Amino acid sequence: MLQERLREIEHDIYTCAQCAFCTATCPVAEQKGWETYGPRGRMYLLKLILEKDIQANDQIKDRFYACTTCSRCEKVCQTDLKLIEIWEDVRSWLVEDNMGPLEVHKGIAESVAQNHNTYRESAAKRDAWAGDIKLNRKGKIAFYVGCTSSYKMQQLAQDSMKVLQSLDEDVAVLGEDEWCCGSVLLRTGQRRQIKEIVDHNVQTLKNTGAEIVVTSCTGCFKTIRDDYPPIYGNKLPFKVMHITQYLAQQIESGKLKFAKSINEKVTYHDPCHLGLHAGEYEAPRAILRAIPGLKLIEMDNIREESHCCGAGGGLKAGMPDLALAIGQVRVNEAEETGASILASCCPFCKTNLSQAIEAGHKNLVQKDITALVVEAMGLNA
C-alpha cells in the first residue's frame, strides 16, 4: 500500500519546507498552473496520504506522472531533498498498487519484455540501422546504440558510428544482444524487469572487451552510468561516456579534426539527463565552439538553470500535448537568440524540440551535435 510505503520517506515528507522554489521552476507547473501539478504540491499530497486525509486515486496518479523528472526541482530545493528519487519511488509504489503507470507506459514495458526494445520492433533487426557500415562485436570502445537510434532515428546511430570509426578505434556494438537500457521503465516506476536487464547489458558490454561504453542517448547514458551500479551491485567494469564527452576529449587531444566550416549561428539545449543529472555542461559546448564557422549563442536559461525540452520521465509518451507545450517554451527561447540551429545531443530532446519547432512554425532547425560533427568532418559526403 502506498500509504505504508510512504513511511520510508516520511522524514523527507515532513522536511519539505513548502517554500515553492521547486514549483516556481517546474516546467509542468508552469504549464498547468495548479498547485497539485508542482513538486511542492506533490509533496503535500504525500503528506495528506501519509496522514490518511486522502487516498491515492486516478487524479493523484495523474499528478505523479505529470513530471519530466528533469530535476530542476531538486537543484533548487530549500532542504536538499532527493526529489527525483522520491518521484520515481512513488511511481513504483503506484505500480505495486496496480494504480500506475499510465496505459501507454504499460505497453512500453510489454514491448521491452518481448522484444528488448521500447518500439515493438524485432530484436533481430537491432543492427538494421547500420546499412553498409561494417560492425564489430569486440572493441576497445563499445557503442551502446539505444532503442531510439536503432529503430527510429537511425541517422543518429550512423553518424555516431561514422565519427567513432573515423577515430581509428575498434568499436563494438551488441547487435541483438543490446537490450533496452531500461530507462523508461525506471522513470515510470516499472522495476520488475530491471535487474535482469541490467545484468544482461553489463555482462554483454563486458564481453566486448570495451574499456569505454559510449552512448548517443542521454537517457541511456544516465541510466547505465548512474542507475546501473546499485542494481548491478558492483562498480561497472567499464567507463560510461556520452558521445559528446568522448568527442570533446578527442578534439582536445587533437585526434579529431574538422575539414569544413559550418557558417551558422547555433544555440544549445542542455538535455536534463546529461546536464542537470550528470553535471556535464561543458563538453557539448566545447564541440560546438571547436567547429569552424559555428557561432554559439546561448539562451537565457542554460546549464543548471536550463529548461527541460518536455520529453523526459515518460511524459512524451504519457501526456504528449503537455510535453509539446513545454517544448514550445524552450523553442521560443531558442528563437530569441537569433540562431538558425537549435543543437542538442539526445534523441528524446530532438523529437520533442523538432515537433515544437514545427508546431510553432519556427525558423529553426534542430540538429544533433554528432550530426554537426559529421558535417564539419566531411564524413557525410
Place this chain on the structure above:
Amino acid sequence: MNKALEQQLVELLGPDSVSMTDIERRLYAHDMAPVPKILGLVWKFMPDAVVRPSSVKQLQQLMKFAHENSIPVVPRGRSTTMMGGAYPIYGGISIDMTARRGIIELDESAGTIKVKAGTYWEAVLKFLEKRGLTLYCYPTSAPSSTIGGWIGNGGVGLGKGGLGIGSSKYGYAADTVVDLGVVLPTGEYLESIEATELKAEDFIGSDGVLGIMDTITLKIHKLPARQEPFCYDFKDFDKLCSAVAEIALLKPFFLLIEDKVMLDFKKLAKLHVPMAQNLLTVILAGDDEAQFKLDIQTMGKIISAYGGQELSKEIAKEEWQGRYYAMRHKSAGPNLLGGEFCVPTSNFKESIRRVKKLGVAKNIQIAIHGTLGVNEVLVMPQVLSDERKKFRYLTMMSLVKELNDLSIKLGGIPYGVGLFNAFYAKEIHGAKLAELIRLKKSLDPRNIMNPGKATHCSTRFRITLPKFAYGMGMRGLGLFVKHGG
C-alpha cells in the same frame, strides 16, 4: 458556496480557470507553516473553489460575482508566509494569482518597471540584471515569492510592508513601489491607484483585505558599480550585536546574523558550515569607490573593536549565495518553530539576551537568525520541532506568543499580520490601523476581501477572538512546555 453558484463560477471564468477538486482545494488551505488539524474547528481553511484568473477582465468578473453573492475571496501569490494570510478562514474562493505573471513595461528613463502581480521576484531580478539594472529591495523568498504577495504582506504594517534584501540600504517594500493597478471588491478596476484619491500605501501591507493588486510598478536602478560580501566570526554573540548596531549606520545592502545554535542546527542537518562560533555576513554595495573603501575601513575597525575575525571571501560568497535558503537545516527538525519579530537596532542585543533566557527557562535550544532592516533588526528565533508529536507541537506554539510579547516590550513588533498575528494588529499597524478599518468598510462593504484577518482575528463563525482569550490559551499551552522533551 452551493452547487448553483459553483456552476455559475465555472460558466463565468471557464473550466480551465476553476477547480473544485478535493485535492486542489486542500492544497490551497495552507501556507508554509503546518497548522495543527484541531484548529480546523476554529477556522474553515478549505476554499470551496480555487480560481486562476489570467486577465484583468476575469478578475473583475470574479470580484463582481463574489460581491453580488457575498462570497469571501482570498488572494494568493505562492503562499510563502507562515501567518495564515493567504488561505481562507471562512471557505469561499481562493484566487491563485500566479497565472497573472509577466513584465508589462520597463521604463529606464523613468526608472521603473511595471509587472503583473503573480510574477516571481527572482524573475524580475534576472530580467533587470541582464540589462544592467536591479531592484531596490526584494524578499528572501524571491525565487518563489510573487510581487503582489510580498507587497501585500503585512510585514511591519500598513504603508510599509515587508523587510527584505536591500531594506537596510533602501527601505521598506513600500519605498520601492510607485503605483498599483487594483481590482476593488466590487469589481471596479483602478488601473493607476495614484490617479485616484487612494494611494499605493493604502494597499501595501494590507494583507489583501482591500482589493486585489493586479499590476505593480516598482522603482529600479543601475546595478551598483561595486558589491562585495564580507563574513566575520565572533566568539561573543553580545559583541556581534554591538557591532551590528554600529555597522547599521553604514547602511549595508544586506546584513545577516546567525548564532552558534543556528550553526549547530546546520551541522545536525549534515550541512557544511564554516569553522565559526557566530556568523555575521555583510554585503556592501555602492557606486562611489572612495566611499566604498571608506566603508570597508570603518567596518574593519568596528569588527576589530568587538573582537570579530574576518573569514575567507569564499565563505562570504557562499553565505551571500545562500541568502534565499534560511531553512536549509530544516531536516534537523524536521520542523522549525519560532517567531519572527522586529526590534529597534538599539535593542537587538537585549532582545537576544531575553530570547536566550526564555530558552534556558524552558530548557530548549533557540537559534537566532537575524537580518538588518531600516531602523530595526528582523529576528527569527527558531527551535527544532516535530509536527508529528502533535501535543508537544501544539504546546510549543505558545513560544511564538512569548517571543512576540518580548519584542513589544522592547519597542518592537511581531513581523507580519495575516491571521495569526492579527491579535497584534494595533501594535503592528500602529496609528494606521484606524485608517485600514475605515478603508475596509468603505471599499469592501460586504466584507468579502480576505475577511477576518489583518485588522482583527475572526473565527469560522465570524466571531472575533479577543486578544486576552488568545493570551490565556497560549499561556495554558505554555504550561506544558517545560524541561525540553
